[in-house]
Structures are given as structure tokens and as C-alpha cells.
Amino acid sequence: MPDATSSDPRAGAEAPSGGDAPAEAARALLAKRADPRTNTIVKRVLRSGLALALVLLVVGLVVQLASGHDGANQVRMLDIASAHPIGEELMGFGVLALALTPTCGVLSVLLSWVRERDRVYVGVGILIVIVLSTAVVVGLAGA
Amino acid sequence: MLGPSLCDDPYILISPHTTGLLAVVFHEHVSVAIALGLVALGLFAGWLGAVVGIGGGVVIVPALVLGFGFDTKVAVASSLVAVVATSAAAGSAYAGAGQLNMRLALVLEIATTVGGLAGGLVAVLVAGSFLDGVFAVVMLVTAYLVFRGRDEHGEVADAPGDELGPASGAVAPAPGDRSPQVAPGLAATTNAVSGTEGDLLLASLGDRVGWEERGHLGGAYQDQARGVLITYRAVRLWIGWAVSFLAGLLSGLLGVGGGFLKVPAMNLGMKVPIKVAAATSNFMIGVTAVASLFVYFARGYVLPFVAAPVALGIAIGAYAGARSAQRFSGRTLGRILAAILVFVAVQMGLKAVGINA
Numbered sequence: 001m002p003d004a005t006s007s008d009p010r011a012g013a014e015a016p017s018g019g020d021a022p023a024e025a026a027r028a029l030l031a032k033r034a035d036p037r038t039n040t041i042v043k044r045v046l047r048s049g050l051a052l053a054l055v056l057l058v059v060g061l062v063v064q065l066a067s068g069h070d071g072a073n074q075v076r077m078l079d080i081a082s083a084h085p086i087g088e089e090l091m092g093f094g095v096l097a098l099a100l101t102p103t104c105g106v107l108s109v110l111l112s113w114v115r116e117r118d119r120v121y122v123g124v125g126i127l128i129v130i131v132l133s134t135a136v137v138v139g140l141a142g143a
Numbered sequence: 144m145l146g147p148s149l150c151d152d153p154y155i156l157i158s159p160h161t162t163g164l165l166a167v168v169f170h171e172h173v174s175v176a177i178a179l180g181l182v183a184l185g186l187f188a189g190w191l192g193a194v195v196g197i198g199g200g201v202v203i204v205p206a207l208v209l210g211f212g213f214d215t216k217v218a219v220a221s222s223l224v225a226v227v228a229t230s231a232a233a234g235s236a237y238a239g240a241g242q243l244n245m246r247l248a249l250v251l252e253i254a255t256t257v258g259g260l261a262g263g264l265v266a267v268l269v270a271g272s273f274l275d276g277v278f279a280v281v282m283l284v285t286a287y288l289v290f291r292g293r294d295e296h297g298e299v300a301d302a303p304g305d306e307l308g309p310a311s312g313a314v315a316p317a318p319g320d321r322s323p324q325v326a327p328g329l330a331a332t333t334n335a336v337s338g339t340e341g342d343l344l345l346a347s348l349g350d351r352v353g354w355e356e357r358g359h360l361g362g363a364y365q366d367q368a369r370g371v372l373i374t375y376r377a378v379r380l381w382i383g384w385a386v387s388f389l390a391g392l393l394s395g396l397l398g399v400g401g402g403f404l405k406v407p408a409m410n411l412g413m414k415v416p417i418k419v420a421a422a423t424s425n426f427m428i429g430v431t432a433v434a435s436l437f438v439y440f441a442r443g444y445v446l447p448f449v450a451a452p453v454a455l456g457i458a459i460g461a462y463a464g465a466r467s468a469q470r471f472s473g474r475t476l477g478r479i480l481a482a483i484l485v486f487v488a489v490q491m492g493l494k495a496v497g498i499n500a
Contacts, residue, residue, distance in 0.1 A: 034355040039238040046235035057451040072448035077440040091447030102429035109245045131256040135434045139441030
């Protein structure tokens with residue numbers, strides 16, 4: 001088996017035609033490739049969400065400690081804005097931002113698949129969004 | 144241990160037995176001491192997770208319950224927050240490396256999020272002691288897996304996938320050769336022309352070498368260490384779904400990520416390369432944890448003052464752990480951890496039956 005049929009692999013991969021079996025096989029593989037930007041988009045969404053959440057958690061914690069409050073209050077998802085003291089409110093929003101980070105990751109993937117018109121996976125993404133929404137509704141219903 | 148229950152009084156006292164010791168050291172600054180302790184716990188759990196390969200939940204929940212004296216459900220909710228933070232950090236790193244397969248992740252997430260939602264709903268209804276008992280059992284299983292030295296980073300169980308290597312490097316009979324049923328067409332192609340084809344692909348792709356395959360649960364990624372391109376296709380989806388549902392259920396009940404179940408299910412059951420399995424599982428546990436976290440959060444089990452320092456610590460610890468992972472023997476650490484897990488599992492078991500050791 002020859003190790004390489006071309007001295008410049010890139011030229012081989014980009015050649016429009018020819019009986020080069022490896023190049024054909026490579027092109028066949030690439031033809032089935034989904035949009036590789038999806039991973040990049042997910043990376044950015046996760047990083048941004050995490051950064052926002054961590055900033056809120058750090059600031060909230062520092063404020064809370066500086067205010068000299070002892071003990072820890074529970075903060076419900078719908079009552080974050082009315083949480084006291086302000087440090088716990090900020091940390092509550094930090095937890096919310098964290099919870100929304102993977103959710104936004106799923107939504108960004110879903111949008112990416114909509115763009116690709118990959119119908120089966122658009123359906124899969126919508127199913128996940130429905131389950132997550134159910135979790136919010138069911139959680140709130142019993143609260 | 145913990146003073147008033149959540150239902151009686153929204154104001155949760157820090158455990159007297161913890162504050163008793165800390166108050167001596169920190170005088171009136173008990174909150175600062177507790178916060179520092181929680182950050183340290185997160186740092187340790189994150190570092191351990193990155194080095195040994197188990198998630199933080201299995202460390203955080205017992206430490207919060209037995210060490211800090213928090214209610215089990217508060218501990219689980221805090222752990223879920225930490226799990227989401229770890230998943231976002233690790234998931235974004237893996238996505239950058241092109242090893243994350245989002246199609247595989249979300250197909251399995253159908254089962255996992257339903258499991259996570261169910262687990263969260265059951266957990267808020269049952270007694271805390273029941274959760275302690277289940278946790279003790281899961282810790283024993285984890286201890287066994289850690290002791291055996293299952294390597295999530297990669298080498299031991301790495302098997303399936305077709306390797307397309309650079310032309311210059313003689314690619315040894317690829318593990319993929321053992322499982323041509325993974326991708327019959329590709330395997331045949333690979334066997335014939337692996338070197339040149341891999342070279343052509345790597346050269347034409349540049350930096351973006353990881354991709355997913357349209358129409359199938361498969362794809363390819365570049366193994367940086369060996370400089371080869373590995374293609375794969377998942378098989379036996381039902382195994383992934385069954386195990387993912389169980390992992391989701393445990394995640395919702397106990398606040399653990401469930402990666403210790405999902406990674407072997409994907410790798411051994413579905414024939415997905417270990418690196419893709421680990422990356423995909425890392426993203427998945429965040430989405431799963433959110434499904435149950437929404438339930439805990441809506442019902443008031445999230446105490447930001449507890450959850451925030453742990454989440455901050457674990458994010459930093461995981462980052463540091465990933466950078467220092469090469470310098471520590473995961474195997475030795477794993478054995479020490481296994482012993483600690485067994486000891487703590489016994490404590491949790493005793494607590495479940497009402498004995499505070």
C-alpha cells in the first residue's frame with residue numbers, strides 16, 4: 001500500500017476530480033460533516049453564562065460577608081428580587097444565571113440545527129426544551 | 144445537627160457543632176469562616192474531579208451533610224449548582240477541542256432530563272434519611288469504580304473508532320478494526336488507505352478538525368496526542384437511553400453528575416471513543432442537573448450563601464486540577480479516595496438509620 005500518492009496533501013484534497021481514492025474518500029467523509037461552528041457557538045454561550053454567573057456569585061458573597069449577616073436564607077426562584085439582604089439577592093441571580101447557562105447552550109444548538117435544516121434534531125432539541133420547561137412549571141406548581 | 148426545618152422557618156442556622164469550633168477561632172466572624180470552609184470544599188472537590196475523574200457531587204453532598212451539618216436536600220441543591228458550574232466550564236473546554244458531540248448529547252438528554260426531573264420531584268417528597276441511604280449505596284459503587292482505576296481520561300477503555308493517521312506515521316491496527324460494525328463503509332475505506340486519507344483530511348481541515356456527522360450519531364475528532372483523526376458512529380442507542388435515565392434519576396435525587404454511569408455506557412455500550420464520551424457526558428450533566436435544580440430552586444432548597452462559595456470553589460478547583468492533572472498519579476489518589484468514600488458511605492448509612500456517629 002503506498003503511503004502517499006501526492007506530495008502535497010492539501011492539493012489532493014482540493015482537487016476537483018481525479019481517480020485518487022484517498023482524496024475521494026476524504027471528500028465523501030467531509031460531505032457528511034455537519035456545521036462545525038455549532039461547537040464554537042456552544043463554547044461561547046457556556047463561557048459567557050458562566051462568567052456572568054461567577055461575577056454575580058463573587059460580588060454577592062463579598063457584599064453578604066461585608067454586611068455582617070450571619071446564617072443563610074433560602075431564596076426561591078420567583079422571589080429572588082425580593083430577597084434580603086442584597087448579597088443574597090445577587091447570589092440568587094448568580095444561581096439563576098448558572099441554571100440558564102446550559103439551557104441557553106441547548107437553545108443555541110437548536111437554532112444551529114434550524115439553520116442546518118436538520119429536522120430530526122430540531123425535534124430532539126424542542127423535546128429537551130419542553131422537558132426543561134416542564135421542570136420549571138412542575139417545580140413552581142408545588143412551591 | 145441543623146436547627147429548624149425548612150418548612151418551619153426560612154432562616155437556616157449554621158450547624159451549632161460546626162460554628163462551635165469555628166467561633167473559637169474566628170470569634171464573631173463565623174460567616175466568613177463558613178464561607179471560606181465552603182470555598183475550600185469546592186476547591187478540593189473540583190480539583191479531585193479533574194485529577195481523579197469523578198464529579199464533585201459525591202464529595203460535596205456528604206461533606207455538607209456530615210461536615211457542615213446542612214439538611215440533605217439543601218446539600219443536594221448546592222451540589223447541583225456546583226455540578227452546573229463544573230459542566231459549563233468543562234463543556235466549553237471540550238467544545239473548543241471539537242470532541243463534544245451535541246447530537247449525541249441531546250439525543251441522550253431526552254432520557255436524562257426526564258430522569259433528572261423525576262429524581263428532583265421524588266427527592267423533594269421523600270424523607271432526607273432515605274436520600275442518605277441511597278447516597279451511601281451510590282458512594283460504595285463509586286468507591287469500587289474509583290478503586291478499580293477506571294480511566295475517564297482515556298487510555299484503558301479506549302476502543303472504538305476508526306483511525307485516520309498521518310501518512311508518515313504507521314498507524315497500528317486501529318482499535319476500530321475490531322469493530323467494523325461501527326461504520327462498515329468507513330472501516331473498509333480506512334483499512335485500505337488510512338494514511339493518505341487521514342493526511343488529506345487533516346491538511347484540509349486546519350484547526351477545526353472535530354465534527355459531527357449529519358444523519359447519524361457519529362463524527363470525528365483529532366487525537367492531539369497521537370496526531371490522528373478518529374471517526375466513529377454510535378451503536379445500541381437503547382443502552383445509552385436506559386443508563387442515561389438512571390443517571391438522571393440519581394442526579395436529581397442525590398445531586399451527583401452521573402458521569403460515572405454515562406461515560407462507560409457510551410464508551411463500552413455505544414462504542415463511542417472515550418474522549419468523545421467524556422466530553423459529551425460533561426456537557427450533559429449540566430443540562431440534567433438544571434432539570435432537577437429548577438425543582439429545588441422553585442421550592443426553596445437553594446441557599447445562595449451555601450451554594451455560591453461551593454460553586455466558586457469548584458470552578459477554580461476544576462481549572463487548577465485540569466492544569467495539574469499530569470503531575471499527580473490519578474491511580475494512587477483514586478485508591479485513597481476510594482477508602483475515604485467507603486468510610487463516609489458508612490457514616491451516611493448510619494445517619495440514614497438514625498445513628499449519628
